[in-house]
Structure formats: structure tokens, C-alpha cells
Amino acid sequence: MRTLSLIALALVLVSAIAHPQQATPPAEAPLPFDKWQKNGINPPKVLNSVAAEFSDEARRKGVSGICVVSLEVDAAGMPQNIQIVRCTDPSFEENSLKAVAQYKFRPATTQEGQPIAVTIHVEVSFRLYGFRGEKHQAMPIRFEFSAPPGSTSSEPDAGGVYPLSKSATPPSVVKFSDKEYGDAAFAFSGKSACDMLITISTKGKASDPQVIHCESPALERAAIDSLLRTKYLPGSLNGKAVPMRASIHLEYGDVPPKP
Numbered sequence: 001m002r003t004l005s006l007i008a009l010a011l012v013l014v015s016a017i018a019h020p021q022q023a024t025p026p027a028e029a030p031l032p033f034d035k036w037q038k039n040g041i042n043p044p045k046v047l048n049s050v051a052a053e054f055s056d057e058a059r060r061k062g063v064s065g066i067c068v069v070s071l072e073v074d075a076a077g078m079p080q081n082i083q084i085v086r087c088t089d090p091s092f093e094e095n096s097l098k099a100v101a102q103y104k105f106r107p108a109t110t111q112e113g114q115p116i117a118v119t120i121h122v123e124v125s126f127r128l129y130g131f132r133g134e135k136h137q138a139m140p141i142r143f144e145f146s147a148p149p150g151s152t153s154s155e156p157d158a159g160g161v162y163p164l165s166k167s168a169t170p171p172s173v174v175k176f177s178d179k180e181y182g183d184a185a186f187a188f189s190g191k192s193a194c195d196m197l198i199t200i201s202t203k204g205k206a207s208d209p210q211v212i213h214c215e216s217p218a219l220e221r222a223a224i225d226s227l228l229r230t231k232y233l234p235g236s237l238n239g240k241a242v243p244m245r246a247s248i249h250l251e252y253g254d255v256p257p258k259p
Contacts, residue, residue: 040111044073044118047106052099052124057091065089067096067124068187075115077105085121085187096124121187141182144249145170145235148197149212157245161199162237164246169236171200171244177229181222185252191215192252194223202241204232212247223250 058065065088072080082100084093100122107115147164154165164170185192194214198206209224227248235244 041116041118042109044077044108044120045106046103047077048102048104050099050102052092052095052126054126055091055095058089058126061089061091063089063091064125064127065092066126066183066186067092069096069100069122069124070119071100071103071122072117072119073105073107074117075107077107077115079103079105080117081119092124092126099124123183123187140252141176141178141185142249142251143173143176145172146247146249148245148247156242159243161243161245162235164235164244167237168242168244170246171204171235172233173230174204174233175231177226177231179222179225179229181219181226181250182252184219184222185216188216188219188252192219194219194250196223196227196248196250197245198227198248199243199245200232200234201243202234204234206230206232208245226250 067087068085069082070085071082074080079101082097084096087093087096103122108118109115145164147166151163151165154163154167156162162168192215195212197208197210197212199208200206206228209227211220211224214220214223227250234241235246236242
């Protein structure tokens with residue numbers, strides 16, 4: 001069995017005005033996705049999707065995985081300019097492109113109801129159910145703790161929370177709870193990094209998250225939700241666990257974007 005899912009369009013939609021069915025240059029400058037709501041653009045809707053076939057190579061490898069595909073949905077709701085953004089395994093690329101080429105959409109529209117062409121990302125998932133040798137692709141997430149920006153003291157605040165400093169042992173991730181960060185970050189080629197401030201209690205619980213910077217702002221909510229549900233080993237000072245405020249760098253890694 002194979003499953004397909006459309007990535008949350010609010011995360012990745014970018015418009016690109018173009019004449020439907022023709023490879024002509026854009027008539028107007030593209031509208032960034034963060035201005036869609038302001039301009040009243042209604043996103044396209046999937047009317048019909050086609051399941052991607054497993055290739056013989058993928059079956060031999062016995063792997064599951066996903067591909068993120070970029071495409072332009074033209075003013076007639078037809079897919080154009082279909083390209084691979086990245087795949088967990090190259091054996092999924094060809095059949096992902098073939099499947100997405102057969103999609104049908106209700107086109108995006110302006111406030112006045114005028115159909116326009118837009119660029120979206122679609123996620124194509126491959127699962128080999130019932131195959132005993134199946135290998136699941138794990139989402140590789142990297143972490144790194146550092147001192148809070150601008151921190152100059154190693155003393156605790158009024159609440160007894162210590163800032164991470166050179167004299168302290170930083171917290172560490174015991175078990176990352178991925179609440180859609182990995183899936184969302186996979187679509188952002190080379191722009192998945194987020195830096196957050198969090199407080200880790202002596203019981204390894206995170207609280208008080210604050211976004212310092214995310215390369216892709218659409219990842220902020222997923223990053224916060226994931227970090228709050230993750231299990232940590234608390235930071236320590238002189239061998240004793242203490243509540244600690246630290247900066248954590250979160251990034252999807254190990255699966256390079258397609259050149």
C-alpha cells in the first residue's frame with residue numbers, strides 16, 4: 001500500500017503568476033507565501049491524487065520513505081513544472097514525479113475569484129506494509145545546547161533557574177518527541193534550523209519556550225511543540241542537577257537537499 005499526503009499548504013505555499021499550460025515567463029512578480037492571507041489568496045485544493053508505485057529498486061532495498069515535490073498549480077488546476085525538492089532515497093524520485101503529474105486541483109483564487117497559478121510542495125509517502133525486511137527511514141534531528149544570548153552571569157535568577165555557563169554541564173536530549181517538526185523541516189531545503197530558549201527542570205521537563213530565530217518561520221510552532229514534549233537529562237552544576245535556562249539549536253540533518 002502507498003499513502004500520499006499534501007503538506008500543510010500554509011507552511012509552504014508561494015505564488016507564481018504564469019499563463020496556464022504554457023512555459024512562458026511570469027507576468028508578475030511572485031507573491032511570497034507570508035502575504036497570502038493579507039492579499040486574500042485562497043489556496044488550491046486537491047481534487048484527485050494518484051498513489052505512487054513502488055519501484056523495483058525500492059522493493060529490493062526494502063525501504064520506506066518520503067519525497068517532497070515542488071509543482072506549479074496553474075490557473076486551470078493542472079500541475080506544471082514538477083520537480084523533486086528532496087527524497088529520503090533516490091529510488092522514490094521517478095515514481096513521485098509520475099504520480100504528482102496526474103494530480104488534479106481546484107486552482108488558487110484571488111479575492112475577486114480570479115484563478116491564478118501558485119507553487120506548492122506536496123509530500124509523497126512510500127510504505128511497504130507486510131514486507132518483513134522493511135526498513136523505516138528515521139527523521140535525523142540534530143541538537144546543540146549553548147548559553148542564552150547575552151548571558152554574562154552564572155548566578156541563578158529570582159526563581160532559582162541557572163543560565164547555562166562554562167562552569168555548568170548542559171542538559172541533553174534523552175528522547176526527542178517529534179510533533180511534526182521533522183516532516184515540516186524536510187520540505188525546507190537547507191532552511192530547517194531553529195534556535196530556541198528553553199528552561200529544563202531537574203526532572204528533565206521543558207518549559208517557557210522562546211523563539212530566538214527560525215530560518216523558516218513556518219517551523220516555529222512545530223519546533224516549540226516538539227521541544228516541550230521531549231525528554232531531557234537535566235543540566236548540572238558541581239555534579240548536582242539544577243533547573244537551567246539554555247539556548248538549543250534544532251536542525252533537520254543528514255539528508256542533504258537535491259542539488
